[in-house]
Amino acid sequence: MANTQKPDSYLDWTDGAANHVAKPAPGVQAMGFGMGQPIPYQIINWLFWRADQWIQFLDGSLNATLMATTLDSSMRLSGGGTLSYVQASGTFAWSAPLYLNIPSIPSQDNTIPAGSVRLSPGQIAYVSANVPFSTTGDVSSGSQNVQNLAYELGIAVGQTVTGANIPANTTVQAVSGTSLTLSQAATGSGSQQNLTFAGVGPLTVSTGTFEGLVPSANTVILARATAQGTAVEVGVNAVQVSLHDGEQKTFLTTGYTGIIRAPAGAALSALSAVYVSPGGNDSGRTLGSIYPADGGSTFYDRRARLLGICTTACAAGDMAHVVTSGVVPNFAGLTPGNPIYLDPQNPGMITQVKGGAGVEVGLALTATA
Structure with missing residues (x-):
């Protein structure tokens, strides 16, 4: 029967010192040992030691898949x-x-x-x-202990814990290897059930x-x-x-902002989101001129390709100043930390409500930038 639980320790076989391990000669590696052939203890040590090195490396690389x-x-x-x-x-x-x-x-x-x-x-x-992150572990009804955590890095005392069979307002009291102690006993049992942790303070x-x-x-x-x-x-x-x-x-x-000048193909308001027209099948628009970006248009594949934000109002034919990267100030009512999208209903406008194709153009750092 397959073992579905992660072991709680590595082989930790020898220290890899030259007098303890010896790599087999190329000919032996190619053909293997023959029946009855004596095997030096250094080669046996090398096999276990090398296998353990790979196990520990691969276990560490599983970070991204074992914790969401x-x-x-x-x-x-x-x-x-x-x-x-x-x-x-x-x-x-x-x-x-x-x-x-x-x-x-x-x-x-x-x-x-x-x-x-x-x-x-x-x-x-x-x-x-x-931020909330998740891994799995074994919980037992009436016990505060969680065993066989799939991955323990990032779990710390004081974090909140949620999941099936975990009472409300439960926190981490102690962490030891692949085990931890909860502030409250589990109300039910579960093998490798999902547990979500979140820091505070x-x-x-x-x-x-x-x-x-x-x-x-x-x-x-x-x-x-x-x-x-x-x-x-x-x-x-x-x-x-x-x-x-x-x-x-x-x-x-800081000045870490890209700014370019481009001809306006239409009148633009200050802080308009704009794109560069490719001409041709971009109906009625001039190649190389900028227009309000449009996330809800039938020409979405062309007009939702954001160039940047026009910093000041300008008339058609004027040279517009467009911020292509960095921080753009003078907005109002933004929610810091939330994404910014093209407004699918109003070309050139932005919104923090995802709608239409949900074209994300940036992130609000403050209420105004």
């Missing part, structure tokens, strides 16, 4: 007040709380208090985000090397010092700010 999380490529950082870097001490500091903006999760749930960290050349700063910034990081389902890298330590690159999923020695910047005034 809501982290995605739309995450961004905001807030932070003044960001600064001092090369001599390696100090990266932020004068106000940072917010990790994750779609569908209020930004206040992932707040990083004002503070600083010291980064050696090449080191990273990272947090364990407060402010985030703590940790530092280390990228190579030495063992990521969990909710690990988010916030900043990284360059290999020479001459700068710190700050941002999630993309570099939002680059700080050199003695520099002070903020997320909304």
Whole structure:
């Protein structure tokens, strides 16, 4: 019968030292051992040791499949007040709380208090985000213990736990290897049932090397010092700010914004979402001119290809200024952390209500940008 439970330990066979293991000669590897042929103990050790190395490597690589999380490529950082870097001490500091903006999760749930960290050349700063993530484990009726967790990285004391047979308001009291202790006893039993964990409270910034990081389902890298330590690159999923020695910047005034000038094919309002017409089968429009982007048009395949946001109102034939990347200010009423879509009912307009084809064009960092 197949074993459906994950073992709670590795082989951990020998230390791989040269006097303990020996790789078989190529000829032996090609043909294998013959009947009655004596096998040196070093080769037997090598077989177990090498197999265990692969087991541990593959087990670590299962992170993404054994734990489900809501982290995605739309995450961004905001807030932070003044960001600064001092090369001599390696100090990266932020004068106000940072917010990790994750779609569908209020930004206040992932707040990083004002503070600083010291980064050696090449080191990273990272947090364990407060996002729901799931794995499986065995629960028993009347017991506070959960056994045989499929993956335990990212689970921490104080996190909330939900799932079948788990009472409301249950939290993690202790974690030990692939087992944990709940604050309340399970109301029923289940083998490898789904359990969802979520963090609470402010985030703590940790530092280390990228190579030495063992990521969990909710690990988010916030900043990284360059290999020479001459700068710190700050941002999630993309570099939002680059700080050199003695520099002070903020997320909304860093200049990391692409702006182009393009001829307007029609009158455009300030903050219009625009696209470049390919001409030809884009009925009645001029090749190379920009028009209001349209996520609900019968020409959706052409007109929903966003170029950027027109910063000021202009008439047809004028040269429009279009922000193609970065932060666009002066909006109003946005919900921080939530995606922004093309409005399928109003060409050139944006909305945070997904409708029509659901063409996503950005992420709200604040109520106005």
